Amino acid sequence: MSQQSNNEEPRPEIPxxxxxxxxxxxxxxxxxxxxxxxxxxxxxxxxxxxxSPSILLxxxxxxxxxxxxxxxxxxxxxxxxxxxxAQLATGEGLTMFGIALGVFIVIPAILASAYTMFTxxxxxxxxxxxxxxxxxxxxxxxxxxxxxxxAG
Amino acid sequence: xQTLMKKVPELSILIGLSIVAYFVMGxxxxxxxxxxxxxxxxxxxxxxxFxxxxxxxxxxxxxxxxxxVLFTPIMMAFTSIDTLIIxxxxxxxAMFSGLVSSGPFMRKGLADVKIVFYCAIPIILGGMLxxxxxxxxxxxMGAQGDxxxxxxxxxxxxxxxxxxxxxxxxxxxxxxxxxxPFSAWVNLKGAYYEESLGQVxxxxxxxxxxxxxxxxxxxxxxxxxxxGGGWAVVPVLNLVMTTPLKVSAAGSGVLxxxxxxxxxxxxxxxGALIAALxxxxxxxxxxxxxxGAHILARVKANFIRYVLIVLLxxxxxxxxxxGLETMLGIDIxxx
Numbered sequence: 001m002s003q004q005s006n007n008e009e010p011r012p013e014i015p016x017x018x019x020x021x022x023x024x025x026x027x028x029x030x031x032x033x034x035x036x037x038x039x040x041x042x043x044x045x046x047x048x049x050x051x052s053p054s055i056l057l058x059x060x061x062x063x064x065x066x067x068x069x070x071x072x073x074x075x076x077x078x079x080x081x082x083x084x085x086a087q088l089a090t091g092e093g094l095t096m097f098g099i100a101l102g103v104f105i106v107i108p109a110i111l112a113s114a115y116t117m118f119t120x121x122x123x124x125x126x127x128x129x130x131x132x133x134x135x136x137x138x139x140x141x142x143x144x145x146x147x148x149x150x151a152g
Numbered sequence: 153x154q155t156l157m158k159k160v161p162e163l164s165i166l167i168g169l170s171i172v173a174y175f176v177m178g179x180x181x182x183x184x185x186x187x188x189x190x191x192x193x194x195x196x197x198x199x200x201x202f203x204x205x206x207x208x209x210x211x212x213x214x215x216x217x218x219x220x221v222l223f224t225p226i227m228m229a230f231t232s233i234d235t236l237i238i239x240x241x242x243x244x245x246a247m248f249s250g251l252v253s254s255g256p257f258m259r260k261g262l263a264d265v266k267i268v269f270y271c272a273i274p275i276i277l278g279g280m281l282x283x284x285x286x287x288x289x290x291x292x293m294g295a296q297g298d299x300x301x302x303x304x305x306x307x308x309x310x311x312x313x314x315x316x317x318x319x320x321x322x323x324x325x326x327x328x329x330x331x332x333p334f335s336a337w338v339n340l341k342g343a344y345y346e347e348s349l350g351q352v353x354x355x356x357x358x359x360x361x362x363x364x365x366x367x368x369x370x371x372x373x374x375x376x377x378x379x380g381g382g383w384a385v386v387p388v389l390n391l392v393m394t395t396p397l398k399v400s401a402a403g404s405g406v407l408x409x410x411x412x413x414x415x416x417x418x419x420x421x422x423g424a425l426i427a428a429l430x431x432x433x434x435x436x437x438x439x440x441x442x443x444g445a446h447i448l449a450r451v452k453a454n455f456i457r458y459v460l461i462v463l464l465x466x467x468x469x470x471x472x473x474x475g476l477e478t479m480l481g482i483d484i485x486x487x
Contacts, residue, residue, distance in 0.1 A: 009352040011352065012344060012345065014260070015261070015265050018258040018264075021265065021406075022258025022259050022406075025254040025258075026254065026256075029248065029251040029252055033434065034166070036431045037435060039427070040431050040432070043183070044176075044194075045176070045180055047182040047184070049182075049183070052183070053183055053194055053198075054184060054185065054189050054190070054193075055186040056426055056429070057186075058187060058188045060233055060234075060237055060429055061189070061232070062232070063232035063233060065234050065236075069234075078421060081421065092427050092428060095428070095431045096427040100420060102247075102251060103244075103247065103412075103416050104413075113265065123266070126269050129269040133269060133272040133273050133276055136273065136277060137276060140413075140417040140418065141414075141417050143418075
């Protein structure tokens with residue numbers, strides 16, 4: 001059996017579930033990039049910032065391990081939490097929030113796409129697959145799986 | 153370029169914002185000096201990262217891979233940055249190049265939402281397991297762990313480069329000889345309008361069980377090494393699951409973003425993703441990704457593929473050499 005092509009057929013309808021997913025992701029990514037840029041500006045324009053970007057960058061380029069990089073930067077290494085939420089007033093915290101928003105946006109996009117599959121397109125099987133994919137990502141976001149990492 | 157700006161006004165906003173942002177950051181920089189890095193030095197590092205990231209994103213999009221395939225190996229081979237930091241940033245690089253391409257691919261109907269959600273589960277699971285394994289290895293083995301990662305990544309790069317050389321075996325419209333009962337049950341059938349032919353192309357993916365298993369492996373490799381998995385997603389969809397090349401390439405970008413989103417959270421929560429380093433790379437991927445996707449039609453993709461192959465081989469030699477140096481305690485004069 002070969003993949004068939006047909007030049008008399010009208011263009012196939014583009015699934016709404018795909019468009020919904022793509023649009024949420026696209027605009028969410030652009031919003032997250034803008035927030036990250038604003039965060040970076042704040043980082044560089046704040047004298048004696050609570051979390052110093054120069055200390056972080058210097059230690060990163062020295063080749064320090066994760067613990068060593070955070071030591072002396074103004075904040076201890078995060079230990080399994082969404083640390084940037086409590087640091088939104090700092091440039092570094094806002095920048096991290098922007099990046100995290102871009103990573104997070106996948107979850108509502110998958111759920112909205114699944115909803116469209118259930119309600120408008122009548123594709124329950126793929127809707128269920130989408131829900132499972134979203135649940136695994138939520139488990140990772142919330143840190144529900146046992147972690148191999150230790151503090152300190 | 154002007155047409156591109158008119159076609160994608162959000163790109164103009166992002167580029168304009170970036171130019172203003174970096175001008176303001178450079179002109180009114182208040183960052184204090186740190187040991188070994190002045191405030192101005194920090195700004196130069198951030199600006200250089202942004203420019204380099206934009207260039208990598210354009211090359212990666214044209215070559216049909218995620219930016220992580222270039223970022224992670226080059227940084228691991230040629231800098232002394234901790235491999236865990238590089239891998240977490242590499243995932244951001246890979247993910248954001250996939251994120252920006254998801255919208256256009258879905259709107260044009262090139263990425264098949266059914267294929268995407270079927271393949272998403274194994275790739276997300278694999279990616280998460282890979283990132284957990286990377287963190288565990290870093291904690292348990294330290295420098296030896298880094299050496300193993302460099303050596304393995306070097307070998308994988310050789311494999312990817314060979315995959316690119318024999319990439320001609322990718323088939324535009326693969327022949328489907330037999331549809332297994334499981335593939336028929338999952339029913340990954342679809343159709344898209346092929347502009348170059350002026351026709352609707354129908355397809356049906358097969359060997360979906362084997363494809364699912366391979367995606368678990370692709371996800372693990374991407375999450376563990378911080379590569380993303382774009383380089384492997386297209387061959388699995390196209391050569392194994394007999395999905396047309398265009399649908400495979402579009403699906404690859406979408407799957408890359410989805411898979412990496414689960415893989416990044418363990419790194420963020422561990423503190424291994426540092427915004428000061430990752431943000432300019434992320435921004436460069438967004439801008440370069442949009443630009444690359446739109447100039448793709450006007451450049452000779454083959455030339456970019458040759459550049460990529462040379463880069464992959466050179467970087468792999470350096471990675472293998474650095475890995476062996478640390479593991480065996482010897483000095484190998486390469487590059």
